[in-house]
Amino acid sequence: MTQPLVTSETIKTADLAGRYKSTAGSQAQVDPLIVNDAMQRINQDGYIIFEKLFAPAAMDALKADAAARFKHAAGRNNFEGLATQRLYSMMAETDIANPMVEHPLILALLDKIFEPNYLLSQLQVINIHPGEAAQPLHYDDGFYPWPRPRRALGAATIIAVDDFTPDNGATVLIPGSHDWDDRTPDAADKAKLIKAVMPKGSVLFFLGTLWHGGGANQSADPRMCLTAQYCAPFCRTQENFSLSIPKPRVRTFSETIQRLLGYSIHPPFMGMVEGKHPKRVLED
Ligand SMILES: O=C(O)CCC(=O)C(=O)O
Incomplete structure (x- = not known):
């Protein structure tokens, strides 16, 4: 077999793997018109909502599965949520969330945002209980300390396992904040917060640079979501x-x-x- 010739010009892009070449996702293809339209909205606002992408029955199954797996009644700080349950590493025990993580429409957007072989960076079920205060606003890829404005190094879905209503802790977000520099939201920005009110089975998709947070739950019922965060493929070590x-x-x-x-x-x-x-x- 001839060995690949790597040069200083090609080393940044050469794929040196023998057996398993870098591949784009093998998921079912989505109509490019739908994907391009969604990307326009994401680039403009930093987010998009897809209503009822998943069937209510799938959400009910996920809810029952997750409810039986929570290990703690509440989080350990106000970011996790002192009246919020979180389920981490669920794939170690159940594959119920896999179809949501690899939904072709979500992957089609990620294919536009990242280079191939982006990673799942976090997967959690979040159950916000009545009385929970609003989560501190943040942007998810803020832990990569690179000056803004910049491209997103992450992107996320928040999937409504319950209906997200105006008072049960629907995720809040600041439209357009994905384009900000390094400032934090002030009172005027907070006045522009919108609530991602959406029926169960809907998906809020947003860039890792968008300011957002879990809402305060002032209702009588818990609000559950599944959230998947993805990151650019280079956000990893060379050796695993x-x-x-x-x-x-x-x-x-x-x-x-x-x-x-x-x-x-x-x-x-x-x-x-x-x-x-x-x-x-x-x-x-
Ligand atoms: O639960 C939510 O609506 C948002 C949670 C969130 O943004 C987070 O925990 O990083």
């Missing part, structure tokens, strides 16, 4: 040490080496395992 080095060996390494291999956190929580510091997996 967490897959290649068995835990019993990692346990014998120095604290510094463990940290370098990824058993560490970029605050507040980049690199977490089930919402906890990855060093905890070495304790088991």
Whole structure:
């Protein structure tokens, strides 16, 4: 077999893999008119809502599945939500959310936003209980400390497992804030917040640069969503040490080496395992 010739000009784009070349997604294709129209809205506003993308029955099944898996009655701080339940790493136990994570329309948008082989960066079920206060506003790719305005390094879905109503904690967002520089929202910006009110099964899709947060739940019922965050494919290490080095060996390494291999956190929580510091997996 002839070896690929890499040059200084091609090294940034050459695919050196032998067996598994870089591939675009193999999902069913979506009408380009729909995708381009949605991208126009996303580029303009930073978000789009697709009403009733998923059937109510699929949401009911997800709700029942998730409800049985929550390990904690509430979060540990006001960002997680002191009256909010979160389910992390659900794919370790159930594949009920997989069709939502890989829905062809969502992937078609991600294909437009990112280079191939983008990653699932976070997957959670979030159940906001009555009495919960509004979550601090934030943008999801803010933990990559790159000056704004800039391209999005992340994008996310929030899927309404329950109806999102004006008073049950519907996600709030500031349209157009994906284009901001490094400022934080002031009182005038907060006056422009809108609530993502949408029927169950709908999807709020937004860029990682868009300011948003979970809403206050002033209703009598919990509000559940499934949220998937994706990140650009280069937001990763070159070697995938967490897959290649068995835990019993990692346990014998120095604290510094463990940290370098990824058993560490970029605050507040980049690199977490089930919402906890990855060093905890070495304790088991
Ligand atoms: O639950 C929501 O509506 C939004 C949650 C969120 O933005 C987050 O936890 O990062």
